[in-house]
Each structure stands twice: as structure tokens, then as C-alpha cells.
Amino acid sequence: LLRRQGGEGFRANRMIAVCQYNSMPDEDMVLMRHYLRKHNIQVKFFLNEIVRPVLSQSKYKNLLPLFVARNILLVSPEAKAKEMLRVLKGVPQVNLLGACSDDTILSKQGVENFAKLPSLETTQGQVVGALALSSSQTSSLLQHGSAHLTALLEQHIRRLQDGETGSAA
Structure with missing residues (x-):
């Protein structure tokens, strides 16, 4: 069930950002989720043991190296890189590693360049x-x-x- 939900999350969204997650106070997490939700960006927690098998059998397999430590996914049906980066700038405990936007895999620098377009x-x-x-x-x-x-x-x-x-x- 969790693997299917993970796969659906990748198929149903135009932008999927992979972030390294370091522990942070619950109220900071709630605030970050709130600000992201304003831009229709959802925060998803999946264990690497669930995401890795799903990715290995999909077109997103090049994202596998990003799933090493504790990660969160920021997903959106729209490509909202600029808004996402603005929110993440104020949250040092969450570090952007890379993303996939419109079936194009981007590094952190690629996401920053994409946001400037x-x-x-x-x-x-x-x-x-x-x-x-x-x-x-x-x-x-x-x-x-x-x-x-x-x-x-x-x-x-x-x-x-x-x-x-x-x-x-």
C-alpha cells in the first residue's frame, strides 16, 4: 500500500523535490508545511526502504542516489520551484538535494536556475x-x-x- 502511494505521488505531480531532513521542532515543521501548502506544495514522508524499490522500477531511477539519509519529498501538481525555494530558505534543517520537474531531473543548482526563469x-x-x-x-x-x-x-x-x-x- 505504501509503495503504491509512493508511486502515485511521483506520477500525479509535476514537481517532486527531494530534501534532506534534519530533526526540527514540531512547530517549525507545522509552519513550513503551512507556508508550502499555501503554494499547493505538499510535504511527504516516505521511508527509503519504500521509495527505493518504487524508484528503481520507474523513470525516476536517477534520483536513487539522493535517498541515503532521512528525506522528505515536496510534491506539487504545478512547477512551483521559486515559491518552494523561498520557503526552504527560512528552514535550515531542510536541505534541497534535487528535484524532478516536468520529467526533467534537476540538481539543486538546476532547481535554482529553473526558479529564475x-x-x-x-x-x-x-x-x-x-x-x-x-x-x-x-x-x-x-x-x-x-x-x-x-x-x-x-x-x-x-x-x-x-x-x-x-x-x-
Whole structure:
């Protein structure tokens, strides 16, 4: 039953962080859980004897070296690395070892770099803005060429008309 729950925890969440857990007062643990829960991050305790067999038969087997001492898992259905790191910064008894986010295994440094990335919505907005800018510039250049050609043709017509008027007089 516990192995099945452990396996479901890995399959059902986009972000799974493995942390080394050193003993801490119960009230500190309650506070940490509360702050993490605000960001939809759950704290899971599994014995290594339960997690290791589950991991060894899954795509997460590269996380096995992290399960040596007392560990806790921080799991979330969303990739909330920035929020998780902010909470863990205030809890020295819990040390991030690594994580798996969207089926990508990350070291502690990788998680920190991942947390610095802008959100998907921000990136999409930047791409849309860049595409809109380039299309408006293209349109402007195309219109500029036709406007310039029209002005040259009008000038040429005026010269021709002035030439006809001058030769007729």
C-alpha cells in the first residue's frame, strides 16, 4: 500500500523535490508545511526502504542516489520551484538535494536556475510582442516603399505637365 502511494505521488505531480531532513521542532515543521501548502506544495514522508524499490522500477531511477539519509519529498501538481525555494530558505534543517520537474531531473543548482526563469505566460507575451513588432515593421517598410513610389510618380507627372505647359506657351 505504501509503495503504491509512493508511486502515485511521483506520477500525479509535476514537481517532486527531494530534501534532506534534519530533526526540527514540531512547530517549525507545522509552519513550513503551512507556508508550502499555501503554494499547493505538499510535504511527504516516505521511508527509503519504500521509495527505493518504487524508484528503481520507474523513470525516476536517477534520483536513487539522493535517498541515503532521512528525506522528505515536496510534491506539487504545478512547477512551483521559486515559491518552494523561498520557503526552504527560512528552514535550515531542510536541505534541497534535487528535484524532478516536468520529467526533467534537476540538481539543486538546476532547481535554482529553473526558479529564475520567467513564467510561461510572460514568455508567451514576449514572443507575441516580438512577432507583432516584426510584422508591423514589415508592414511599415512595405507601405513606405509604395508611398515613396507614389510620391516619385506624382513628381514625375508634375514635371511632365509643367514641360507640356512650358512648351505650349
